Amino acid sequence: MRIIKRSSVDQGRSKTLPHDEQVPHARSPRVITVTSGKGGVGKTNLTVNLAIALALEGRRVIIFDADLGLANVEVLLGLVPALSLFDHLYKGVPIEDTLCDGPAGIKIIPGGSGFLELANLNSKQRSRLLAGIVTLNRLADFVLIDTGAGISKDVLAFCAAADEVFVVVTPEPTSLTDAYGLIKVLDKFKLHRDVHFAVNQSRGDSETKDTVTRLKALADKYLSIGLNYLGDVQYDPAVVRAVKNQRPFLVSSPDSPAATSLKKITYAILNKDQATENSGEWGLQGFINKLGRLFK
Numbered sequence: 457m458r459i460i461k462r463s464s465v466d467q468g469r470s471k472t473l474p475h476d477e478q479v480p481h482a483r484s485p486r487v488i489t490v491t492s493g494k495g496g497v498g499k500t501n502l503t504v505n506l507a508i509a510l511a512l513e514g515r516r517v518i519i520f521d522a523d524l525g526l527a528n529v530e531v532l533l534g535l536v537p538a539l540s541l542f543d544h545l546y547k548g549v550p551i552e553d554t555l556c557d558g559p560a561g562i563k564i565i566p567g568g569s570g571f572l573e574l575a576n577l578n579s580k581q582r583s584r585l586l587a588g589i590v591t592l593n594r595l596a597d598f599v600l601i602d603t604g605a606g607i608s609k610d611v612l613a614f615c616a617a618a619d620e621v622f623v624v625v626t627p628e629p630t631s632l633t634d635a636y637g638l639i640k641v642l643d644k645f646k647l648h649r650d651v652h653f654a655v656n657q658s659r660g661d662s663e664t665k666d667t668v669t670r671l672k673a674l675a676d677k678y679l680s681i682g683l684n685y686l687g688d689v690q691y692d693p694a695v696v697r698a699v700k701n702q703r704p705f706l707v708s709s710p711d712s713p714a715a716t717s718l719k720k721i722t723y724a725i726l727n728k729d730q731a732t733e734n735s736g737e738w739g740l741q742g743f744i745n746k747l748g749r750l751f752k
């Protein structure tokens with residue numbers, strides 16, 4: 457049974473929309489899907505803390521919990537959302553009403569539970585999802601999509617639909633194999649020219665280096681997709697404590713090694729923003745176009 461409690465950080469269901477409170481950034485939101493192939497590698501932890509780090513850098517961030525049915529984002533944040541994506545899709549609740557306030561001003565669209573797979577939504581529900589996502593356009597600089605484990609059609613749809621894919625890998629051979637398998641599928645469909653990746657839970661620099669070298673060697677040898685290494689977050693008890701206490705490590709242990717490493721990854725992503733050229737279907741409109749094509 458899942459135990460949910462409220463933390464003391466800024467939270468609660470959103471009552472006012474934040475878009476006119478902050479200086480908007482020039483580009484439409486960057487939609488980044490965080491995925492891994494293998495489960496339990498740290499996707500949700502990295503997503504949540506990356507969102508907070510981006511918010512602390514002045515960006516408006518929405519986390520879209522696409523781990524449909526399991527919805528772990530709210531648990532890591534100690535939130536008890538009143539509404540979720542489920543209410544939007546099945547009961548017609550406007551998507552902005554499902555936004556939940558998290559730490560540092562981030563917003564969350566809770567995944568809810570009891571879902572059908574995205575691929576099995578009927579056309580009315582799918583149109584509702586797409587229309588709802590358009591509504592988010594003006595509210596965010598970044599939309600981070602936290603996916604579930606595996607290489608299901610839903611996970612691939614969220615990868616395909618995002619501007620950028622961020623693969624989390626650990627030094628375990630099973631994680632490397634699954635991350636490679638996922639990247640191989642992305643390469644096959646040629647929806648991205650490159651993917652970001654980060655190493656999580658390594659035990660020291662040499663283990664990180666070894667993991668990076670192995671994944672890059674495999675991709676160089678067999679794939680045409682580029683790999684953009686963002687950095688590592690080594691194994692840190694602060695992360696385990698944060699999960700237990702339902703307070704993200706960036707908030708509960710801001711000076712921990714994990715928090716310091718996560719900030720470096722955040723800067724790598726922000727720097728990439730400046731270096732990236734618009735190559736077509738960017739932002740939420742690109743997301744909508746691609747999702748529409750995938751499920752038509």
Ligand SMILES: Nc1ncnc2c1ncn2[C@@H]1O[C@H](COP(=O)(O)OP(=O)(O)OP(=O)(O)O)[C@@H](O)[C@H]1O
Nearest residue numbers: 495496497498499500501605657690691692695699
């Ligand atoms: N850098 C780290 N240091 C220590 N422990 C970590 C670290 N990253 C993740 N963990 C541990 O791994 C667990 C799983 O993390 P998380 O829920 O973020 O993985 P996930 O990839 O989202 O899992 P799922 O595939 O089930 O969605 C955490 O509860 C935590 O105990």
Ligand SMILES: [Mg+2]
Nearest residue numbers: 499500523528
């Ligand atoms: Mg998760």
